[in-house]
Amino acid sequence: MFTGIVQGMATLVAIEEKEAFRTHVIEMPSHMLNGLELGASVAHNGCCLTVTAVEGNRVSFDLMRETLRLTNLGELDVGDNINIERAARFGDEIGGHAMSGHVICMAKVTSIDVAPNNRRLWFEMPSQYMRFVFEKGYIGIDGISLTIGAAEENRFCVNLIPETLARTTLGEREKGSMVNIEVDPQTQAIVETVERVLASRHHV
Incomplete structure (x- = not known):
């Protein structure tokens, strides 16, 4: 679950293209790296994605065909900024509203x-x-x-x-x-x- 309170912007630093599939590598702000592990959920421009690799502050996410079709993530180029939010934890203050990370x-x-x-x-x-x-x-x-x-x-x-x-x-x-x-x-x-x-x- 997410709250819609963007915690920072991250820069897209690399794109790996595959057939109907893409991997995005972003440079995550240092204050958002604490406890970030493989499998964690992070919202990119409101779209819930799963962490597939962490190398320092460079974090990778896989985007399947449906994500590329339905969202603006498929239009991004290296150097573009992305709104980032880590998944909310129980007990966190919800300053926005409950969001699932599912772009309609x-x-x-x-x-x-x-x-x-x-x-x-x-x-x-x-x-x-x-x-x-x-x-x-x-x-x-x-x-x-x-x-x-x-x-x-x-x-x-x-x-x-x-x-x-x-x-x-x-x-x-x-x-x-x-x-x-x-x-x-x-x-x-x-x-x-x-x-x-x-x-x-x-x-x-």
């Missing part, structure tokens, strides 16, 4: 409104997932727990403070950038349960 889709940045000490980003998302998006609800964007500012048709916005822009890759995102989306698991469960109940009543 990608969304496109459609506009960026800049004001002093504030930035509002609008995103366009596949319409079938907009039923999980509510004003003032939670959403995970590239692994960051954020509150939805507004939602309409197939788009929504979030408002970002300077701390979020400085500590995460959202400060680097431009119009047209693709971001990973994880919808709030509780919201998803409630919406899908209500849909099932209504559908069963309709068929009675």
